[in-house]
Amino acid sequence: MPELPEVETIRHGLEKQALNHRIQEVLGTGSRLVRNNPQGMADLHAHLEGAQITAVSRRGKFMWMELEESDFALVIHLGMSGQVRVRRRAPKERIAHEHVRLLLDNGTVVSFVDPRTFGHLTISQLHEDATGRLVPKIMRAVAPDPFEDVPMEVFTNALAKTRRHVKTALLDQSVVSGIGNIYADEALFRARFHGTVRGVDLEEESAAALIDAARLVMGRALRAGGTSFDALYVDTEGNPGYFERSLRVYGRVGRPCRDCGTLIEREVLGGRSHFFCPRCQPFPPSAGR
DNA sequence: ATGGGCTCCTGATGGC
């Protein structure tokens, strides 16, 4: 569910409400969310209890909490339906599908909620990646995201080399991270490419324009607090985002294109819905399906 | 190398 703008909204909420506080206790038993840790919840207890949160960082759709005097971090991935909720004092009632709680030294409670449990909470050692940034090792296959200060070639080299459909490449977190199904379609619309264009058929500057479009649309979504179709995405205080009203193609099948009036279409690409305007994003005749 | 299919789950929605 959450893509970069939604994850960044949550990261910012966590930073405001949890940074520099100490984790007193970790609550929860045997949730699937901790499946990637060899010792399950025991790894969370061992690394988190008593530790002060010294940073809340993000790359793409991954967040992580850095800890005082530790080179291990708590990596948070929200999958399709994950939420992080922060409340001022320990509520008696549990939120449905609340799996793990962190109790902080100021009485704040951080809850990890996830109905489908595709997300995960993983303790991972930090190390310096190829760009010189300190990131958790389990993210070794995660490329920088479009908001990071890296050369454009980091993205366009991979995009312009592949024979895959450009939408598939945009969704590949090892090519560029943070982009999911909504913002891939929105970026493709704004850059005027159909999702089935082949990466190799893109000019270098077209590939750059596509990354720029993704950055632009995700930046605007971030300023709107993200996209909420339903109660699945809310920020750390339970509030929805308001970018849905600005979507140009995603979820708008059968409705008129906001630029040209042609009806938006949907087709399946790589097993996911691809929404596009057939007039604004014509399939290039040269490229072959 | 690449695409397709399937998997992990729960919940919302729409057709009959």
Place this chain on the structure above:
DNA sequence: TGCCATCAGGAGCCCA
């Protein structure tokens, strides 16, 4: 009203 099929903001795996 109920029942069933389909779909969903992610991502890893296996197979052809």
